Amino acid sequence: MAKPRPDTNSGTPNNAAQIGTQLRESRERFVALWGQMGAHWGIPRTMAEVHATLFIAGRPMNTDEIIDFLEISRGNASMTLRKLIDWGIVQRVHLRGDRKEYFQAEQDVWKLFRTILRERKKREVDPVLEELRQCRALTDGLAPRNSDDQQQLLGHNNRLNSMLTFLEMVADISAGLTNDAGAELQRAASTLSSATTEQAS
Amino acid sequence: MAKPRPDTNSGTPNNAAQIGTQLRESRERFVALWGQMGAHWGIPRTMAEVHATLFIAGRPMNTDEIIDFLEISRGNASMTLRKLIDWGIVQRVHLRGDRKEYFQAEQDVWKLFRTILRERKKREVDPVLEELRQCRALTDGLAPRNSDDQQQLLGHNNRLNSMLTFLEMVADISAGLTNDAGAELQRAASTLSSATTEQAS
DNA sequence: GCGAATTTTCAACTCGTTTTGAAAGTTCTG
DNA sequence: CAGAACTTTCAAAACGAGTTGAAAATTCGC
Known part of the structure; x- marks a missing residue:
């Protein structure tokens, strides 16, 4: 490498x-x-x-x-x-x-980045997720009478949901990288790194 | 999930x-x-x-x-x-x-984030890596006469190197996530997500 | 090609963020 | 406990990123 x-x-x-x-x-x-x-x-x-x-x-x-x-x-x-x-x-x-x-x-670079990741997640990602869920709640489960509204609503909910799902996944990964089983994840990330670079041509 | x-x-x-x-x-x-x-x-x-x-x-x-x-x-x-x-x-x-x-x-959230990742990598990560390599070149291979200098130099080079190695790995992962074999990596990331959340207790 | 519609540019300005430095606060020492 | 050493606070100043709007440039339809 x-x-x-x-x-x-x-x-x-x-x-x-x-x-x-x-x-x-x-x-x-x-x-x-x-x-x-x-x-x-x-x-x-x-x-x-x-x-x-x-x-x-x-x-x-x-x-x-x-x-x-x-x-x-x-x-x-x-x-x-x-x-x-x-x-x-x-x-x-x-x-x-x-x-x-x-x-x-901190001199250990991995530890450094884990710490930064944890902090930023806590301060910046989690609150966003929370607000985004509230956003979704606003239009979730509404039952429109006409099909035009239904169309709009469906699209809107789909967009919010896909964004939310994605961000939740990111948060999950961060959480995993962040918890103190750090060595494990270091290995995982290195693996991912080499795996992805190999397949890139 | x-x-x-x-x-x-x-x-x-x-x-x-x-x-x-x-x-x-x-x-x-x-x-x-x-x-x-x-x-x-x-x-x-x-x-x-x-x-x-x-x-x-x-x-x-x-x-x-x-x-x-x-x-x-x-x-x-x-x-x-x-x-x-x-x-x-x-x-x-x-x-x-x-x-x-x-x-x-762009409506596809994955595509959206891949694009953002690619752009930011190109504009912000790659130049940093380049400059960091030049930084390392400054003190790399210097042969100090006294052991105090040697100590300093060794520490300095180690620090630069560990940082550089780490960032290169991050860049590699980004590149992998970014290349147009996107579906693959989507799967990979989801896997990583569930893997890491399972082991988090 | 001319004129109207639309978009782009850019110098001046605005407004939020960061920095300063002096004053207040804290902690240690004798 | 007083005084010195050091740190923190915060109101004001400096700074710079982001915004404006009017003028210039471009594009389109006739």
């Missing part, structure tokens, strides 16, 4: 300055990219950037470090970190000997 | 006025809901609303009808409809005897 890729940088030892520069650029581009991507998917840019910063750092950082790195205000950092903690993808840690609060991002 | 649901409205014939009212409310709530949902997922509210309007109407509508229903400007309607057409989930149709252009939404 993984294509062999050529090493892009020389195999000869590099000096520390070089490595530092490359690392810094790599981090910065990753953070920018993540922020941009978040924006496309309805996640505030800064929130995604803070998360990316913590993720790519791979170590706990305190508020000031984040403020300096991203050049954002203290208030913004505070609020954003809180949201990330609410989402469950960043944790507070207390480093002994330091009074400041530190934050670290 | 589908739970039996009780009819919520009486089984006795209803008059036309009643039905009209219920239908209108159902449509309006559906449109509002869809718009709200879109907004959560990075789709402009109006764009989602226009799509919802066409979808739930189940018949071609012209620009003016849409303008009236959603109370938006002509310019807005024009641009939004174009985006929907670009996305491939709305088509232009010409009704004989009418000079106006009409628009109709």
Whole structure:
């Protein structure tokens, strides 16, 4: 599945300055990219950037470090970190000997996405489903007298139903991917991935 | 999988006025809901609303009808409809005897979501993957002299790699779900759905 | 080809979201 | 318990995505 890729940088030892520069650029581009991507998917840019910063750092950082790195205000950092903690993808840690609060991002990518999926489902999908069911209830079981009405009603109910059925299926899959039997589903998804790519020609 | 649901409205014939009212409310709530949902997922509210309007109407509508229903400007309607057409989930149709252009939404929910998936993948996922690969190239194959650098580099590359691998898998799955062997994958997804819900306890 | 009907474009504007920063609150330390 | 270190809050400012509407462009029928 993984294509062999050529090493892009020389195999000869590099000096520390070089490595530092490359690392810094790599981090910065990753953070920018993540922020941009978040924006496309309805996640505030800064929130995604803070998360990316913590993720790519791979170590706990305190508020000031984040403020300096991203050049954002203290208030913004505070609020954003809180949201990330609410989402469950960043944790507070207390480093002994330091009074400041530190934050670290979940490093397991699968766990990360499961968490995000669970949160978004809970907050955004489930309420939609509920409202959609109420929508259906409005016209469900109405018995029209003339055939024109009947036609309309039938179409309408069919449309609502197919949408609802589909979304319920999506919700089911999410729920399955989300419950703590995570390893199982990781396997399942990988299988699905290879299965689908093979049949794509 | 589908739970039996009780009819919520009486089984006795209803008059036309009643039905009209219920239908209108159902449509309006559906449109509002869809718009709200879109907004959560990075789709402009109006764009989602226009799509919802066409979808739930189940018949071609012209620009003016849409303008009236959603109370938006002509310019807005024009641009939004174009985006929907670009996305491939709305088509232009010409009704004989009418000079106006009409628009109709894809009615097959699966096809609809496959199209959306394909578009978003192409526009938002693939570019991210590309940039992420470039990101990795920056630090890939660097050979640090001291073990501290080595440590850092190793961690960094691991993080980038796990993220990249994961996203590539997601892209693969999307591609599989997306290619025109759609029926197959519909079956696959349903299977996954029931499989995962069964194991969830 | 001309004029009416219709659609598209785009600069200005609007409005909701995000960010700021200073003030208030909290928690820790001596 | 007082004072310092640090965090959170929130009203106001900045910002930008989305919207408008009138003018330009296009299309169609005669």
